[in-house]
Amino acid sequence: MIDFWLAAGLLLLVALSFLLIPVLRSRRAQLEEDRTALNVALYQERVAELQVQQQEGVLDAAQMDAGRAEAARELLADTEGVVAPRVTRLGKAAPLLAAILVPVLGLGLYLHFGASDKVELTREFAQAPQSMEEMTRRLERAVAAQPDSAEALYFLGRTYMTQDRPADAAKVFERTVNLAGRQPELLGQWAQAQYFADGKKWSDKVQALTDEALKADPKEVTSLGLLGIAAFEGQRYQEAIDYWNRLLDQLPPDDQSRIALQGGITRASEKLVASGGKVAQAPAAKPAALLKVRVDLAADLKAKVQPGDSVFIFARATSGPPAPLAAKRLTVADLPATVELGDGDAMMPQLKLSNFPEVQLVARISRAGQPTAGEWIGRSQPLASSTTAPQELTIDSPDK
Incomplete structure (x- = not known):
């Protein structure tokens, strides 16, 4: 400065x-x-x-x-x-x-x-904070300088929750929803903060927020976890087990929170049995999807590409979000190559191959290394995500 x-x-x-x-x-x-x-x-x-x-x-x-x-x-x-x-x-x-x-x-x-305050904030954020309190002060200043930034508000709300300040977090998440719209994830965060701000008392407001979030996205993880907590506190152990099992299905295999969640399911099961009840068997989970695809390059394109050009291979839902459900990255030098795309390659926990009945395979060559745009592309016909037969995919068309 x-x-x-x-x-x-x-x-x-x-x-x-x-x-x-x-x-x-x-x-x-x-x-x-x-x-x-x-x-x-x-x-x-x-x-x-x-x-x-x-x-x-x-x-x-x-x-x-x-x-x-x-x-x-x-x-x-x-x-x-x-x-x-x-x-x-x-x-x-x-x-x-x-x-x-x-x-x-x-x-x-x-x-x-002028924007001298924003310039100073940018300089501060370029250096790692020394404590959580310093991070909180920075975020509060960022929100004061940019009151219409939903992103800054969201991170401030999450920080308040880690500092056990749910009442402040609930107000911040409410502002975030008003700015960014009633997105399921934001509604879930707001409901969770409001629940703890009210002293772990379930209210019509919290119920309405979780209902709206799960209606828009039945796999919204924060709402599922919160409903499980509320059910456990209300001694509705079977409901808690069901909600937590649904949440468990959305988490990646290496997610650290799976251990705590599994412990909560075990405690709820023990309390249910101790009270004379019987744990209902969870419905069988869908088998994990796994697609095998061999990717090659059309003969007339081999002279136009370079060995170091990036090749992105991914599967996306034919009816659903445009984001890839699973993706792998190779180079032109690796072609032809056979890859596997499965639930373990999901870009987000709620976007797994097995959650969508029909998908399309895509392979794109990008000299700039950008997965969303390139020079040449190959697309498959729509196919069931449960397909087990190996697929052939040829990159043969300009990417427009």
Whole structure:
């Protein structure tokens, strides 16, 4: 920030020079004008003396003319090189007043409309925070500087939750929803914060938020986890087991929260049995999808590609979100190649191959390494995600 103010000060000095230099020049011109006036007065005084001497008979007409000519030569020599001052209507006060008002007005406008606070925030975020409290302060400043940033609000709400400040988090998530729309994930986060802010008491508001979230996305993980917690606290152990099992199905195999979640299911099962109940068997899970595809390059394209060009192979739902359900990355040098795309390659837990009945296989060559745009592409016909037969995919068309 110091560098910024130094640069601004230097530019201000340059700007002031354009205002003050004319003032200094006008003062010099005034001195020249005063000296010329003095010389003219001396000339007039000398001529007057010569006229007196002529009247007294001391000088004749020829001597009078010679003396007047000599005085005129002296006046011309004294005023030679003096430039006539330029007439200005601004006067001397206007530039001086502008020299004072321009920087003051510029500073005021910058402080009001400028972004010095955002510049400072950017510099701070470039360095890793030393503590969670420092991170929270940074996020609070970011929200103050950018009150319409849903992303900043979301991260601030998550930070409040890690600091056991659910009431503050609930207010922040409510603002986030108002800005970003009623997205299932945001509704789930808001419901969770509100539940803990109310002292773990289930309310109509929390129920409405979780219902809306799961209606839009039946696999919304925060709502499933929260409903499981509420059911467990209300001694509805079978409901808790069902919700947590549904959540467990959405988590990746290496997710660390699976251990805690499985522990909660075990405790709920034990309490259900101890109360005389019986744990209902969960419905059989869908078998994991696994597609095998051999990818090759059309013969007429082999001379147009380079060995290091990236090759993205992915499967996407024919009816559903445009995001890839599973993806692999190779290079042209690896072709032809056979790859497997399965649930373990899911880009997001809720977007698994097995969750969509029909998919399309796509292979794209991108010299820039961008999975969303490239030079050449190959597409398969729609096929069932449960397909087990190996598939053939040829890259043979310009990517438009």
